[in-house]
Amino acid sequence: MTGSYDREALRALLAKRTFKRGEFLLVSGKRSRIYFNMKATMMTPEGAAQCARGLLSVLDGLEADHVAGLEMGAVPLLGGIAALSWEQGRPIGTVFVRKAAKAHGTALMVEGLDDAGGESLAGKRVVLIDDVATSGGSILKAAEQIEATGGVMTDAIVILDREQGATATLAERGITLHTLFTATDLGVSEEDRQPLD
Structure with a gap:
């Protein structure tokens, strides 16, 4: 039997292991x-489990046929989910x-489907996940590839939003950003979130 999502346990892990100055x-x-x-x-046993549980807790409220993510940050999360x-x-x-795209093999941009078996994202509702959102640019790049395969994407979920414009950028493209945590949740001030240059 799997455990339930413990938001405070994951927040403590992020504060201890992830946040750096x-x-x-x-x-x-x-x-x-x-x-x-x-x-x-994400690469610790507890962190992997809590991240997967947290992301699934958000997915429960969304309509999704598939979950997608951009390499490299989302790949460990995808396996856990x-x-x-x-x-x-x-x-x-x-x-x-x-x-x-790889220069060998199938040369696909979107991996994980059995295309020989007829699997496709065409017409499927796809929720995109990533580990961290800053400006939202990486999520938009992945969204373009998902949409190129015929997938429909209106939602994205991240473990952490740095609160540096991703929500607004994605909203302009009709994508709602859902987050498990924000930088503020980890005690990061607005001043610290500002770029140095």
Whole structure:
């Protein structure tokens, strides 16, 4: 039997293992005095379980045929969601979106479907997940690939929203961002969230 989601336990793990202060270069090219190394939480047994449980608790309120995520951040989360959803008797398929197609094999951008067996995202409701949202750019890139396969995406879920514009950016594209935590939830001030340059 699987346990239930313990939000406080996950918040404590994130505060201890994930939240870092210093000077960091972000994917956007901006510098920040804070960084959230989500892998340090997601790759622990408790962290993996609590992240999957938390994401499934949000998915319960959404209509979803599949869950998708962008490599690399979402891949560990996808495995946990797929396994836990099956154990809980409410299986949901997962796929991941590559940043670039492989030069060998099937050369697919969206992986995880049995395309030879006729599986497709066409007309399917897909919820996108990621570990951290900053501007929302990574989620939009993944959304473009999901939509290119015919998937319908109106919702995204992240473990942590840095509160630096992702919600507004995604809303402009008709995507609602759901979060387990915000930077504020972890005690990060608005001043600390501002880029250094």
